[in-house]
Amino acid sequence: MLAEFDIPEGANLIGGQWVAPASGARLDLTDPSDGSHLTQIARGQADDIDMAVAAAHAALDGTWGRMTALERGRILTKMGQLVLTRVESLAVLEARDVGKPLTQARADAVALARYLEFYGGAADKITGQTIPYLDGYTVYTLREPHGVTGHIVPWNYPMQIIGRSVGGALAMGNACVLKPAEEACLTALAFAAIAAEAGLPDGALNVVTGLGGEAGAALSAHRDVQHLSFTGSVGTGGLVQAAAAQNVVPVTLELGGKSPQVVFDDAELDRALPFLVNAGIQNAGQTCSASSRILVQRGVYDRVRDMMAAEYAKLTVGPAMDDLRVGPLISARQKEIVEGFLAKGQDLEIAAQGEIVGHAPPEGQFVRPTLFADVPPDHPLAQQEIFGPVQVLIPFDDEAEAIRIANGTDFGLVASVWTSDGGRQMRMAKALKTGQVFVNNYGAGGGVELPFGGIGKSGHGREKGFEALYGFSVLKTVATWHG
Numbered sequence: 001m002l003a004e005f006d007i008p009e010g011a012n013l014i015g016g017q018w019v020a021p022a023s024g025a026r027l028d029l030t031d032p033s034d035g036s037h038l039t040q041i042a043r044g045q046a047d048d049i050d051m052a053v054a055a056a057h058a059a060l061d062g063t064w065g066r067m068t069a070l071e072r073g074r075i076l077t078k079m080g081q082l083v084l085t086r087v088e089s090l091a092v093l094e095a096r097d098v099g100k101p102l103t104q105a106r107a108d109a110v111a112l113a114r115y116l117e118f119y120g121g122a123a124d125k126i127t128g129q130t131i132p133y134l135d136g137y138t139v140y141t142l143r144e145p146h147g148v149t150g151h152i153v154p155w156n157y158p159m160q161i162i163g164r165s166v167g168g169a170l171a172m173g174n175a176c177v178l179k180p181a182e183e184a185c186l187t188a189l190a191f192a193a194i195a196a197e198a199g200l201p202d203g204a205l206n207v208v209t210g211l212g213g214e215a216g217a218a219l220s221a222h223r224d225v226q227h228l229s230f231t232g233s234v235g236t237g238g239l240v241q242a243a244a245a246q247n248v249v250p251v252t253l254e255l256g257g258k259s260p261q262v263v264f265d266d267a268e269l270d271r272a273l274p275f276l277v278n279a280g281i282q283n284a285g286q287t288c289s290a291s292s293r294i295l296v297q298r299g300v301y302d303r304v305r306d307m308m309a310a311e312y313a314k315l316t317v318g319p320a321m322d323d324l325r326v327g328p329l330i331s332a333r334q335k336e337i338v339e340g341f342l343a344k345g346q347d348l349e350i351a352a353q354g355e356i357v358g359h360a361p362p363e364g365q366f367v368r369p370t371l372f373a374d375v376p377p378d379h380p381l382a383q384q385e386i387f388g389p390v391q392v393l394i395p396f397d398d399e400a401e402a403i404r405i406a407n408g409t410d411f412g413l414v415a416s417v418w419t420s421d422g423g424r425q426m427r428m429a430k431a432l433k434t435g436q437v438f439v440n441n442y443g444a445g446g447g448v449e450l451p452f453g454g455i456g457k458s459g460h461g462r463e464k465g466f467e468a469l470y471g472f473s474v475l476k477t478v479a480t481w482h483g
């Protein structure tokens with residue numbers, strides 16, 4: 001599958017070379033749309049991570065470490081341009097590997113290019129400060145790279161997450177070791193090939209594929225890694241943070257969510273409707289910032305439920321290459337998890353469900369998108385991250401109750417509020433305990449420029465935008481006494 005990118009099967013990229021893992025072991029990749037075998041990837045382990053970390057340090061001591069910010073920026077920009085020439089190939093890889101409908105996979109490839117362009121342009125615009133101080137001193141600050149940064153990414157948006165995490169780290173002059181999710185590695189490997197083609201020096205980006213408990217755990221616990229960026233589940237994030245703590249290494253955690261959209265009586269419902277539904281079913285609901293809770297004021301509750309139910313009735317689910325609105329889930333395991341949640345909802349009212357197309361292969365990981373109505377805010381379906389195309393409708397009476405319910409989970413990633421009342425927009429934006437708040441929209445079109453991250457169990461640290469570059473660098477203060 002990777003022949004187009006000149007990548008041998010079962011290899012890692014270490015120090016600019018495609019090499020088999022030390023153990024020679026491999027893992028199978030499967031197409032979630034039909035269960036067919038796609039290819040094999042390397043089952044990298046601690047030895048391979050050691051070599052990748054050593055190669056990254058060598059890059060910092062060599063050409064990569066000596067490059068100016070302008071030169072780094074130009075390479076990142078070139079990487080973005082090359083990605084744009086390969087959107088279709090990358091989208092097909094992602095559709096087959098992750099089960100993402102082609103249109104959504106194309107959008108991810110374009111977003112990857114946009115991250116690289118953004119961080120390419122930003123690389124030489126991060127500056128320090130001069131600080132007025134005691135007589136006889138000149139004091140200034142420098143922004144320097146951490147050194148070697150580890151990047152552990154999940155399977156749901158490989159291209160976007162690599163773009164924002166590796167893109168930001170490279171812009172600041174770090175050398176990266178990337179560990180993609182074992183379920184979805186193909187675009188990570190293709191990205192590495194594109195980076196080399198753009199002139200990224202050997203060792204500045206190394207990719208080791210493999211299992212989380214092996215390659216991922218080895219990277220998290222590595223003594224020669226200076227920063228870790230982790231995107232994934234809450235449980236694994238805790239393990240990564242605990243491993244990094246042994247070496248006192250800083251960690252950015254981008255974890256899950258239970259993000260609400262809050263619809264007031266005075267909302268523009270026709271504008272809200274596509275956002276209310278899409279934010280729940282995009283990527284089959286396997287989105288950290290999916291909106292899985294729809295809180296609706298009682299005056300418009302029946303209308304919103306009927307409007308959303310009519311949309312759900314139109315949803316079709318099928319193979320990624322059919323490019324319907326909803327594709328399969330990533331794996332049999334994920335399907336089992338989502339079906340477990342649907343079973344927990346059997347005491348609830350189902351407002352509507354989408355349909356799986358008749359020709360969908362029985363080996364595909366398809367589930368019907370499901371909208372539940374009148375869900376109590378403390379029900380497991382309204383509290384726990386499902387990571388599937390499932391949304392719950394929750395009625396509320398007034399602003400105070402909406403805030404209480406919206407903030408009433410362990411998570412705090414994003415939220416939106418739909419209202420025409422300017423004062424309420426401001427009050428809600430302040431009151432919602434999340435990393436991002438959207439007013440009269442949801443997601444703001446993805447927003448490479450917009451700092452992103454959570455509070456509570458949604459994680460800590462920020463990626464995207466300029467803010468990420470502060471996280472991917474260390475501040476040094478220089479105080480010179482000159483009399």
Ligand code: NAD
Binds near residue numbers: 213235239240
């Ligand atoms: P996961 O935590 O199982 O896996 C994520 C990554 O961690 C994979 O690369 C995996 O191999 C690795 N990993 C697994 N065990 C490890 C260990 N012991 N040590 C080190 N690494 C290990 O999560 P997932 O099922 O792949 O992804 C789904 C979760 O990710 C959801 O909870 C979702 O909300 C979250 N997510 C968050 C964001 C965000 O930006 N906040 C984005 C996408 C996904």
